[in-house]
Amino acid sequence: MTPVRPALLPPGARGPRLGEAPTISVVVASYRDRHSLDACLDALIPQCRLGEAEVVVARAAAPGQLQELTRAYPTVRFVAAPCDATIPELRAAGMAEAEGDIVVLVEDHRIVPPGWLTVLAHASARAPR
Incomplete structure (x- = not known):
């Protein structure tokens, strides 16, 4: 019989807790115009509130744009990325x-x-699991 080994998690990561439903993060890769992101978030945020999921947007944008987005979407966490960042x-x-x-x-x-x-x-x- 093959011994069972624990899953390897990256530093700082945590696995599911016993007896609890797993938590969900929705990560949005954002590189298009603001209108596209607004439409995406307007459909996504209400569902995440109901499901208690977090929304993280990694946005290829200038820093000033992120400040404006943070004011418009206070429940979303925005991550700055270079303007030429790829989808991966x-x-x-x-x-x-x-x-x-x-x-x-x-x-x-x-x-x-x-x-x-x-x-x-x-x-x-x-x-x-």
Whole structure:
């Protein structure tokens, strides 16, 4: 029989707690215009409030733009990235800041449908651990 080894987690990461539902972080890689990000967040934020998930946006933007976004979306955590950051770099920056047990990746042009996060949360709850 093969011995069971604990999962290796990166420094600072935590695994799911016994008896608790896993927490969810939604990381948005944002590199398009502000209108695209606004539409994405307007669809996403209400679902995250209901599901108690956090939203982290890694945005390729000038620092002044992040201050404006933080005022417009106070419940969202914004992460600054260079203006020429690639999608993988944006995802990595967002994941580094995410605190959830489960991290879901989307891009700013994606408008999630109603119930999207609920479906993901239920699917993760049924998944074997």
